[in-house]
Amino acid sequence: MKKSEKHGEKFMLLAIREARKGIRKKEGGPFGACIIRGGKVVAYAHNEVLLDHCVVSHAEIKAITKASRKLKKWDLSGCEIYSTTEPCTMCFSAIHWARIEKVYFGTTIKDAKKIGFNEMMIPDEKMKKIGKSSVKIIEGVLREECLALFSEWKKARGKKY
């Protein structure tokens, strides 16, 4: 494994930890995200749709909001985002608007659809292509670990959601 890959996995593990926090607290779907810049963590967040009663509260949107607040700018050029699941069309668009350079994800929109999320089925690669976005996309980072979040969520969900 290349050093850069290991590096990346470290950040995905942070995103996974965040997703797990959301599952435990029953605050939303089993999704986490982490934004980094120059090898350092800028912000991380999990899905809080249930907590906030709001569809906008996806992990990526929350992380972008936190990063922007921290850096005091909307332009997040030079940043990268790790997302346990492929960003939905809303989040991919926010990533594009924020000029984040690269998105890494584990599971796909298709996987999320399978466990019941009402996604618009447009993969990030398709959004990028039709929308002529320059965001780079790397999929399959710690996919198995990210998939495990779905089972944990389903188990937790049986109890309350």
Added chain:
Amino acid sequence: MKKSEKHGEKFMLLAIREARKGIRKKEGGPFGACIIRGGKVVAYAHNEVLLDHCVVSHAEIKAITKASRKLKKWDLSGCEIYSTTEPCTMCFSAIHWARIEKVYFGTTIKDAKKIGFNEMMIPDEKMKKIGKSSVKIIEGVLREECLALFSEWKKARGKKY
């Protein structure tokens, strides 16, 4: 003019008033939105990207957040949204997630691109089609009045933005 059209224009005028507020306060782009349910206003907002230093602060997203907070639910079924400009891919996706039934807009994404916004050029109709969304789309509501916001914004922008 049919009564229903007049009705709709009343809400678009509210969205325009909001956009104008944002231009005056120099808080972001010249965009406003208004969410209604059963003929009554639930929430309205304008673009606050500059105020919040955050790309997520589009008028539609702000309006959805406010409406969700007010109604204490993420599911905005039965609601409609008026937007001075065609919702970008981020906002259209949020509208889809929130189960808002209908979106009315004045100017188009193409118009917004012309005045310099870094849009992904995917019209709502295309998003709807590829993503199999059931959101209804009505364009061209008070288009001229919405276009005028762009000139007002350009004039205001010369001074500070």
